[in-house]
Amino acid sequence: MDTYDVVVVGGGPAGLNAALVLGRCRRRVVVIDAGVPRNAAATHAHGFLTRDGVPPLEILARGRRELAGYGVDIRDLEVTHLEARDDGMRVTLQDGATLACRKLLLATGVRDTLPDLPGVAALYGTSIHHCPYCDGWENRDRPVAVYGRPKEATGLALSLLTWTRDLVVCTDGRRLTAATKAQLEAAGIPARTEKIVRVDGEHGRLSRIVFATGAPLLRHAMFFNTGQGQRSTLAAQLGCRFTRTGHVRCDRKGYTGVPHLFIAGDANGDVQFVIVAAAEGAKAAVAINKELQAQDHEAARRA
Incomplete structure (x- = not known):
């Protein structure tokens, strides 16, 4: 079983930016991505300083290339099951592999409900x-x-x-x-x-x-x-609370209230821009790293 400090589920702007910050914190990180970004159909992203007009898929490709320099792993697979443990999470992938992690970040986003009209x-x-x-x-x-x-x-x-x-x-x-x-x-x-x-x-x-x-x-x-819904059922599997609009409840740093579990990006229902998702990923990464630091300090003290 591969063991990581953090497993990030979702390889959009929120997940990739969180992985970037955590990689720079020298954490062992893996991004699990199913390859179905919400804005895949869009020709250009907007409202992102220095990235205005850049195709969304190009932004993601650039992000993946940057992560390689910090030793972040990327696996293009779906997560089929999550299990909470006292010391973190167990993550099962569609190929049968199981990962262990101390913290988990869900950046799975939402799915838009398209008008049910021909064309x-x-x-x-x-x-x-x-x-x-x-x-x-x-x-x-x-x-x-x-x-x-x-x-x-x-x-x-x-x-x-x-x-x-x-x-x-x-x-x-x-x-x-x-x-x-x-x-x-x-x-x-x-x-x-x-x-x-x-x-x-x-x-x-x-x-x-x-x-x-x-x-x-x-x-x-x-x-x-015409509305939207959670792209993934993983937050529900782990017992997250939801708002009346179907978004995951969390604090301003992305903590869900479920031990070891954070969330960032569109799934929490905040302003749904690429730049906001990336910023949420960074904020969650800092909160995650602080929890890991506290655990590391406590382990060193006991040793």
Whole structure:
């Protein structure tokens, strides 16, 4: 059984940055990554100083290359089981290998729920988006559709006014409530409540939304708010507590309340930017290293 100071589950910005900090602390670290990053479909990452406009997969590749200089191991596998022990964790991988570690960091992220519409998957990440802060600038002053249930779509549309006023809310057969109708009318945002048949586009670019009745809606892009969920069940397996929105509860350093277990990145429901995930990874790494230092000092004292 291979033994590590820290096992990091998830090789996105949070996990890789945590591994970088811990590697520089001379800790023995392994990153376990299933290879399904949340933003794999995105063409560019934004809002990250010195990395604005860099493709997300390139950021991850750079991070992996940097980790090699600090002796951090990377295994491209899934974790199938976690077991809490008094002295740390036992981690079982899909190839049957078992690892032991003193501390575990979960950086498994979330999975976005895409609109269940024909044509969405082919356009996701290029002209269909979930985050205005990530992709609003690229669609400034363009005709944009906003998809979701009335309440969620209305909130997203009002936020998108920062970038464009050419907005149409699409509720896919759901009627507006009196409150959402009043909000949209006050903001001058029209709505289409007809059932959507499909979205059309070519080469990653949305062209129109086709409804069961009425004329198609010509749009340059679409933003949606249809929710998200934990990408992994590992936090639940270990008894973590969750918020009402389904995110993992933790303190500001990433400690979950489960002994030896920390979390960083989108799974905790904080602002979900690449730069924030990386920063959370660094903060969790410092907290983890402090716990390891305390254990090391106590072991030396007893010796």
